[in-house]
Amino acid sequence: MADLKTWNVLSLGGGVQSSYLALHASKDPAYFGEPIDFAVFADTQDESKYVYDWLDWLIPLLAFPVHKVTAGSLSESTLEMKTTEDGRKFSKTNIPFFTLSRDGDLGMIPYRSCTADFKIKPIQKFLRSQCFVTRDQKKVSVVSWIGISHDERQRMKDSRDKWNSNFYPLVEKRITRQRCIEWMLDNGYPEPPKSACVYCPFHSNKEWHRIKTQDPDGFAKAVEFEKAIQAVKAESENFKTKPFLHASRKPLETIDFRSDTDRGQGMLSFMDECDGMCGV
Numbered sequence: 001m002a003d004l005k006t007w008n009v010l011s012l013g014g015g016v017q018s019s020y021l022a023l024h025a026s027k028d029p030a031y032f033g034e035p036i037d038f039a040v041f042a043d044t045q046d047e048s049k050y051v052y053d054w055l056d057w058l059i060p061l062l063a064f065p066v067h068k069v070t071a072g073s074l075s076e077s078t079l080e081m082k083t084t085e086d087g088r089k090f091s092k093t094n095i096p097f098f099t100l101s102r103d104g105d106l107g108m109i110p111y112r113s114c115t116a117d118f119k120i121k122p123i124q125k126f127l128r129s130q131c132f133v134t135r136d137q138k139k140v141s142v143v144s145w146i147g148i149s150h151d152e153r154q155r156m157k158d159s160r161d162k163w164n165s166n167f168y169p170l171v172e173k174r175i176t177r178q179r180c181i182e183w184m185l186d187n188g189y190p191e192p193p194k195s196a197c198v199y200c201p202f203h204s205n206k207e208w209h210r211i212k213t214q215d216p217d218g219f220a221k222a223v224e225f226e227k228a229i230q231a232v233k234a235e236s237e238n239f240k241t242k243p244f245l246h247a248s249r250k251p252l253e254t255i256d257f258r259s260d261t262d263r264g265q266g267m268l269s270f271m272d273e274c275d276g277m278c279g280v
Contacts, residue, residue: 007131010039010145012066012125014051015195017170017280019058020180023189032169036145039066040126042119049215050193060193061089062235067124067130074114074197075225079232090238096201097229097243106249107241113223114197115278127164140239143167147179147280196278199225201245208246209257223253 010025012018021032022039029035039062041055059066074094081091094113100106122145131142142164148155149170159166170180181191194207199222203211212219226245233239245252 004141005131005139006133006141006143007037007127008034008143008145009127009131010036010064011147011280012039012041012055013147013195013278013280014041014047014055014058014192015147015280016180016184016192017149019054019147019192020175020184020197021145021147021169022058022062023187024183026061027187029063032145032173034143036064038064038130040123041066041068043068043070044114044118044197045070046073046075046197046199046221047195048193048198048211048218050125051195054063054193068125069126071122072117074118075199077117077230081235082230088237089235091232091236093239094226095199095229097245098247098249099241099243100199100249101241105241109243110203119278124164141165145169149180151175151176151178157265195280198222199245200278201247202278203245205257208252208255212257220251223251226252 003126010018010021012022025032025036055066077091078095081089082263083089092113093109093111094117096109096112096114098106098108127144131140140163144159145162145167146156147170148168150173153168153171155167156168156171170176185193196203196207198211198215198218208219211222222245226243229243233241233243242249244250246255248255
């Protein structure tokens, strides 16, 4: 039987925790037990400009290669109108929109597949190819490093694949998100941006305000996307409410995010967020 080959792979989201892991593991490969073989960044093609700029700065500093993968544009997939065999129009609802019914009822999409389809699946597909995963699962093992910090350990999940195991080094070493930031600053690095799609409904008001004031092109993209998805869902026969990107259910461009910040509107905990791949 062939020797077992174990790959240590970092899921690089471009946020605070995964950036800390990447830099710390590059400076001290033995600190987390094993060196990282390579990292993978799954691109939804709709990240904030600051995330792409950050990755351009970060990657040359790392001691291991970073592979970029994509399943295409999340926004284009969401806006695509399809037709059933019997002629009914529908579109995917893979983003957790806030909703407003004609009767004034407030809601939020309880299901979403954006993380699974545009983060997890592209990475898993690449790992199967890159790591030569075959049906003989005893020959290859992948350890996926995920940057969930100790203060967010409730987000941890086991891998569903026998050949892959999830490893949470920050939880193991009881390192918090704030400690990651402190280490970055202590070592002369800037604080990383929040990693998320520019139109993500999980943005806090503080993040929306930052995007609006510091990334006007990104904010304009979010405004355009909200209007486009509302138009698509109005024609779709599988959606009966109006989708919004903000908990106020108001048009994004009309919201004064500064006045709403202290109310916590739209500020959701990581317990309500996606599958451990976004925001890290």
